[in-house]
Every structure is written in C-alpha cells, then in structure tokens.
Amino acid sequence: MRALVLTGPGKAEVHEVEPPAAAPGEVVVDVERAGVCGTDVELFTGEMSYLHTGRSWYPLRPGHEWCGRVTALGDGVPAEWLGRRVTGDTMLSCRTCDRCRSGRHHVCGDMAEIGISRGRPGALAEQLAVPVTALHALPDTVDSTLGALVEPGGNALRAARGAGLRPGGRLLVLGTGTIGLLTALFARAGGAEVHLLGQDESTLRLARHLGFGHAWTRASLPRLPWDGVVDASNAPGLPALALDLVEPAGRVVYIGLAGTPSAIDTRDLVLKDVTAVGILGGSAGLDGAIAAYADGSVDARPLVAATVGLAETAGVLAGHRPADAGPGPKIHIDPRR
Secondary structure, rough: EEEEEEEEEEEEEEEEOOOOOOOOOEEEEEEEEEOOHHHHHHHHOOHHHHHOOOOOOEEEEOOEEEEEEEEOOOOOOHHHHOOOOEEOOOOOOOOOHHHHHOOEEEEEEOOEEOOOOOOOOOEOOOOEEEEEHEEEEOOOOOOHHOOOOOOOOHHHHHHHOOOOOOOEEEEEEEEHHHHHHHEEEEEEHHEEEEEEEEEOHHHHHHHHHHOOOOOOOOOOOOOOOOEEEEEEOOOOOHHHHHHHHHEEEEEEEEOOOOOOOOOOHHHHHHOOOEEEEEEOOHHHHHHHHHHHHOOOOOOOEEEHHEEEEEHHHHHHHHOOOOOOOOOOOOOHHHHHH
C-alpha cells in the first residue's frame, strides 16, 4: 500500500510499504480521510520536541486525525466492527496502570500515539491498524470531512468545557486556527457568548463567516469582563495575556503550544484566584464531538480549505496551500487519490 513516510527533517515521500495486519485485539481500517495537523508539520520540520527526547524518530509515518472503514479483524475483536465507519483515539495506553484505571489514559506513562510517537504508524496512508479499544463508531450523519475532524474536535470540546462557563457566560478565545475556531463553535453550541482574538483583520474573516460577530484584533479588543479565556495560539506571549484578561476567579485554558517557552506570573494567578487548565489530547471529548457533529449543533466543515491526494501531502507539510483552497485553516488528505 501507499503511505507517507518522513525520512528526516524536511524530507517526506510516498512509499510503497507492507499493508498492516490485524494483530489480536486490533482492526485494519481503510482510511477515507486524514487531516494535516500542526504536530505533523513539526514532525516534518524536525522541530517536534519528541524527536529530541527520543520519543519519536525517523523514519516516521504521521497522521492522527482520520476516519475510515474497518475491513479486517484480529483475533478477539467482535464481528460487529467489520464494515463499520470509525475514527479513533490517538492515545494508546497500557490500560493497566493507575492513570489508565482512573480514567486518565491520555497521560499514561507508557503511551504510544498513532502517527506521532514510539513508532506507531499513522493515518496518512491507505490503511491503518488500530486497537479495537481505541475505536469510536461514526453515525451516517457524520461524513468523511467531519469524521477526520473528530480528533481536533475532541481537543476543542475539552477546551470549551475546561472554561467552566454557565450558559450566557462570556468566553474569549485567543487564536483563529483550527483549534481556536473549533473551541468557539463548541462553546457557542453550549450557550456561551463567544469572542475571538486574531492577529489581524485577515485572520478574522472566517470567524465572521461562521457567525462570530465578536471577532477582534488586539487593538480593537473591548474592555469586557471575560469569564473564561482559552489560549489556542502558538504565540509565546499570549499565555500571560490570557491570565491578564480573565476575570478574578475565572478560568484560563491552555491548549496552544508555542515553539519557545512561555512565562506567566504565578502571583497574578494566585491573587486573582484564577483556575488554570491544561488540555492534552482529545480522548475524553471524542464522543461529545461525534454527537455534536451528528446532531448538527456544530458544523466544522467550513474549516477544511481543501482535500488533496497523498502525493500532495509533502507540499502541504512544507506550507504550500492548494491553488483552489478555501479560507479554512485545515487541509485534508484522501489517501485513495
């Protein structure tokens, strides 16, 4: 089968590789759609921290935002999974440690991540092997575009929930990329008054197209009490801004990661009695994201600018947008093309 292989920093090629076999407890999925994420870009450029700590290494097969159909079952997998459309959890844990048994498998000390770490092949390929315990079934109302947006949607839903807002509460989301816009969509569906902060007017156009009338630059941001602030950016200075802007006794949610260390003054955190929440992974939000996509309360499809074939993925990772791309921040890959 064909799969995208990263062989070194800045080097990505489509290779013919052995197709996966369904080991006991696993299934094989024919991948219908896969998303390109900022993590994939960092793995491609060599900037990803895991490459420096030894948690990830080249050659590497990326891709952790995906959906597809189960076409083969390993021993011990219930027969009803065969033929089902699915997506899956990126975080593959040991399932036996205290963290796993207490519902925190996404921070398991022995975790492998699909398409990211410990040599686990990813979904930028025609087929993917996945443990059945990681699968989440997709209803017919969730098409391939939405199916491949479940993983980032799970992250964003956790961020929106982490803000702890009551209906009518005012949320400020810093960043208008995929996670920022998804967080805004889920928060709005939950009844929040959502505002977004972008770098400049050009970064706010899609937010306004999605119906977010409260979309600001730093210069135009009004002085309002923010019950919660979500930092979904990659700017090293915005974590401190989030803490500065949030109301006393409010919540700041950190889901974005900068390429260099960020600093906050913990005296502000204490003296404002602020709760800070960190979000790693969408595991606990996957079912909620699927449900919101299925019932139509969140339509994330406008975030996808284009869908291209596997051969064009290297260019996408290098920062090239397809000529016919729309305004969305996300590029999808159809490995069957």
